[in-house]
Amino acid sequence: MKTILAAYSGFLKGTGSSILSALQDLPSGLWPCRSKMEKHLQVISVMQWVISFLALGVACTALLIYIFCTDCWLIAAIYIAWLIFDWNTPKQGGRRSSWVRNWTVWTYFRDYFPIRLIKTHDLLPSRNYIFGYHPHGIFCFGGFCNFGTEATGFSKKFPGIKPSLATLAGNFRFPILRDYLMSGGICPVNRNSIDYLLSQNGTGNAVIIVVGGAAESLHCTPGLNSVTLKNRKGFVRLALRKGADLVPVYSFGENDAYKQVIFDEGTVWRSLQKKLQKILGFAPCLFFGSSWGIVPFSNPITTIVGEPITVPKIEDASEETVNLYHAMYIKSLQCLFDKYKTRFGLKESDVLHIH
Numbered sequence: 317m318k319t320i321l322a323a324y325s326g327f328l329k330g331t332g333s334s335i336l337s338a339l340q341d342l343p344s345g346l347w348p349c350r351s352k353m354e355k356h357l358q359v360i361s362v363m364q365w366v367i368s369f370l371a372l373g374v375a376c377t378a379l380l381i382y383i384f385c386t387d388c389w390l391i392a393a394i395y396i397a398w399l400i401f402d403w404n405t406p407k408q409g410g411r412r413s414s415w416v417r418n419w420t421v422w423t424y425f426r427d428y429f430p431i432r433l434i435k436t437h438d439l440l441p442s443r444n445y446i447f448g449y450h451p452h453g454i455f456c457f458g459g460f461c462n463f464g465t466e467a468t469g470f471s472k473k474f475p476g477i478k479p480s481l482a483t484l485a486g487n488f489r490f491p492i493l494r495d496y497l498m499s500g501g502i503c504p505v506n507r508n509s510i511d512y513l514l515s516q517n518g519t520g521n522a523v524i525i526v527v528g529g530a531a532e533s534l535h536c537t538p539g540l541n542s543v544t545l546k547n548r549k550g551f552v553r554l555a556l557r558k559g560a561d562l563v564p565v566y567s568f569g570e571n572d573a574y575k576q577v578i579f580d581e582g583t584v585w586r587s588l589q590k591k592l593q594k595i596l597g598f599a600p601c602l603f604f605g606s607s608w609g610i611v612p613f614s615n616p617i618t619t620i621v622g623e624p625i626t627v628p629k630i631e632d633a634s635e636e637t638v639n640l641y642h643a644m645y646i647k648s649l650q651c652l653f654d655k656y657k658t659r660f661g662l663k664e665s666d667v668l669h670i671h
Contacts, residue, residue: 358428359611361421366610373490380491406488407508409517412501422467431461431617433468441476441520444560446551449524450543452532454574454603458567458617463524464500480513481524514558525551530593533601536571542669552642559629564622564649568660573612574603618660622652
């Protein structure tokens with residue numbers, strides 16, 4: 317029993333160098349073989365992330381309200397007071413934890429698909445960067461694993477660069493969830509937060525923006541190579557205003573994690589999705605995976621970090637300048653896709669569709 321508890325504790329906290337080694341002393345009849353045990357741990361690691369993303373915020377809010385109505389109301393009151401005091405922290409660089417980013421659970425998360433991070437060029441710690449991540453997929457597994465954890469070795473591959481994955485600002489209004497996200501170096505995708513990281517936090521910062529956002533997630537499906545980028549120029553304006561270099565990033569296999577029911581344009585369900593997207597900030601999708609519908613398919617996800625585009629600092633860039641660097645970014649992304657597509661299961665004839 318002590319061995320089981322030690323293994324479970326190590327899985328959650330990442331304190332053990334090898335969870336399976338803690339199980340080796342158990343009688344062989346009590347557990348499946350090593351490979352099956354590894355697979356179970358990988359599934360659990362992915363499920364905890366998906367469930368946390370979908371339900372942790374709402375569950376913790378409900379729990380906080382419940383505690384406030386019990387004899388333990390003082391605990392809830394103290395936390396609410398702390399929440400008010402700490403409210404602006406996500407917009408001021410957050411509160412990342414190298415301990416959380418190095419949890420053992422993320423290595424199992426990585427190995428489930430598996431997820432890989434490939435570096436193509438060095439990044440200078442004396443510069444700041446905006447990574448454009450494509451495509452969004454359903455849950456952006458590659459983006460989270462590569463930039464929200466150290467499972468694929470970001471800090472070793474890009475020494476001196478501190479990644480901050482930008483996500484919906486609404487997630488940081490939920491108790492506990494906000495702290496969980498901040499511990500991974502995840503920040504709100506709003507102007508205040510990104511301005512702080514790129515202008516008041518020194519150099520060596522890389523803000524990762526999923527450019528296609530919620531709109532792109534409505535179109536993701538296995539085998540589709542499509543990104544929403546043609547009219548997305550805000551991240552280019554931001555790069556020019558802060559003098560941050562643009563870096564195209566493409567994840568092969570991101571769209572293969574789930575199968576999605578895609579509704580045709582003009583249908584009632586499509587209109588409903590778009591209305592909810594405007595209200596909630598994200599697009600509710602009807603998707604399914606391998607187990608219980610919620611576990612994604614274990615298809616490889618390979619994230620390629622491309623060559624940085626040097627961007628000058630122009631406080632009030634003209635539309636022509638914005639269009640110039642936007643066109644340069646699109647061309648760089650297309651070249652990145654074309655260069656690596658055949659290495660990751662695509663055909664030479666496959667093209668990247670930009671909408």
